[in-house]
Amino acid sequence: MPNVFNYVFGFRATPLKFGVGATELLGKEAKKLGINSTLIITDSTIYETTDVIKRVTESLEKEGIKYDIWKELKGEPTEEDVINALDYAMKKDFDGFIGVGGGSSIDLTKIVDACYTYKPSSFKDYLAKPYGKGEAIPGPIKPLIAIPTTSGTGSETTRAAVIITENAKATAYDDFIMPRLAIIDPLNTITMPPKVTAGTGIDAFTHALEAYLAKPTHLIPPGSIVTGSNSLIDLISEKAIELVGKSLRVATWDGKNLDARSDMALAAYLAGIAFDSAGLHVVHSVGQAVGAIKGISHGISVGLFVPAFLEVVAPICPEKTARVAKLLGKDIKGLDKREAAFLASEAVRELLKDIGFPNGLSEFDVKEEEIPKFVEESIRRPRVNSPVAILPEVVEQIIRKTMKLW
Numbered sequence: 274m275p276n277v278f279n280y281v282f283g284f285r286a287t288p289l290k291f292g293v294g295a296t297e298l299l300g301k302e303a304k305k306l307g308i309n310s311t312l313i314i315t316d317s318t319i320y321e322t323t324d325v326i327k328r329v330t331e332s333l334e335k336e337g338i339k340y341d342i343w344k345e346l347k348g349e350p351t352e353e354d355v356i357n358a359l360d361y362a363m364k365k366d367f368d369g370f371i372g373v374g375g376g377s378s379i380d381l382t383k384i385v386d387a388c389y390t391y392k393p394s395s396f397k398d399y400l401a402k403p404y405g406k407g408e409a410i411p412g413p414i415k416p417l418i419a420i421p422t423t424s425g426t427g428s429e430t431t432r433a434a435v436i437i438t439e440n441a442k443a444t445a446y447d448d449f450i451m452p453r454l455a456i457i458d459p460l461n462t463i464t465m466p467p468k469v470t471a472g473t474g475i476d477a478f479t480h481a482l483e484a485y486l487a488k489p490t491h492l493i494p495p496g497s498i499v500t501g502s503n504s505l506i507d508l509i510s511e512k513a514i515e516l517v518g519k520s521l522r523v524a525t526w527d528g529k530n531l532d533a534r535s536d537m538a539l540a541a542y543l544a545g546i547a548f549d550s551a552g553l554h555v556v557h558s559v560g561q562a563v564g565a566i567k568g569i570s571h572g573i574s575v576g577l578f579v580p581a582f583l584e585v586v587a588p589i590c591p592e593k594t595a596r597v598a599k600l601l602g603k604d605i606k607g608l609d610k611r612e613a614a615f616l617a618s619e620a621v622r623e624l625l626k627d628i629g630f631p632n633g634l635s636e637f638d639v640k641e642e643e644i645p646k647f648v649e650e651s652i653r654r655p656r657v658n659s660p661v662a663i664l665p666e667v668v669e670q671i672i673r674k675t676m677k678l679w
């Protein structure tokens with residue numbers, strides 16, 4: 274057992290207002306943060322097809338806060354989106370920003386706010402190498418309030434922002450772009466269609482799972498950007514896993530069910546806290562690599578690889594993997610640890626099937642000759658927190674097991 278005094282870990286989370294109707298608090302909370310004139314950044318679907326922005330602006334108007342809306346985002350934020358939104362912002366004086374939407378809108382708001390505040394020569398200065406200069410954001414950005422409309426990325430409580438540049442996903446990673454406040458109102462998520470609910474919900478699940486199964490903190494090299502798992506991460510990620518197991522099916526197929534939507538919204542926030550510290554590893558490495566090559570959306574592309582990952586990790590971390598099975602509702606009484614651990618993979622397969630997931634990579638026209646490329650891309654990024662070395666043979670095994678899930 275490690276001596277707990279031999280290592281140090283941190284903890285960070287965005288302050289939160291959570292609950293049905295929480296959006297009504299926006300105006301008052303913005304005032305407390307000193308916001309009198311704000312730019313709302315959102316996507317065209319949220320703006321045109323939901324009443325979320327109406328709720329947001331009504332609350333701002335009640336407090337006499339001036340606002341503008343940039344609503345041109347159409348998918349994951351690209352270089353062009355950053356330039357256009359920033360151009361729009363620069364024409365006026367804003368003392369705060371509000372990101373409304375999925376992780377895409379919130380990530381874009383983080384970058385726009387940082388650039389608005391510090392005016393770098395290019396926004397790419399803040400993106401990690403090789404896509405940008407990897408420069409640190411010089412200090413606090415203008416107060417940023419995140420209002421998620423999906424329950425997946427956890428962007429409302431992370432220090433990351435992902436921008437598509439040169440056909441790759443580049444990340445800005447800095448404590449200063451963490452939102453100052455998250456307003457999570459399950460009412461803002463009820464119009465999410467089943468496919469989006471399933472994909473984003475599994476993304477949140479994967480964040481919690483990878484955080485939970487990450488190497489423990491005392492085995493992570495000092496100075497790493499991630500902490501790996503520890504007792505605090507375990508506590509948070511176990512709850513997120515349990516909430517997803519309990520409510521993702523209902524949230525997917527009965528979208529107006531506010532109990533299920535509340536569980537999923539909380540799960541995504543908790544999972545965001547957990548992975549922002551502990552870090553992601555195998556599933557996101559493989560999922561993002563294959564997803565980028567085959568054009569599969571983020572949640573689906575990571576979710577597909579979870580069952581195979583759990584099979585690989587079951588004999589390595591049997592105790593924790595068995596706990597995952599239990600949290601997902603499997604009866605593990607009387608089973609030895611190893612048997613119980615293998616039920617986790619089964620539980621996730623059942624969940625994926627129930628929420629309408631594609632039955633493996635075979636549904637995406639994957640050819641045998643593409644596998645070496647998937648492997649090569651998956652192992653590109655080192656992951657010091659991975660419970661299993663991300664070797665070509667491990668990744669290949671995971672990919673082959675994912676061709677058909679049931």
Ligand SMILES: [Fe+2]
Binds near residue numbers: 476557571
């Ligand atoms: Fe993710």
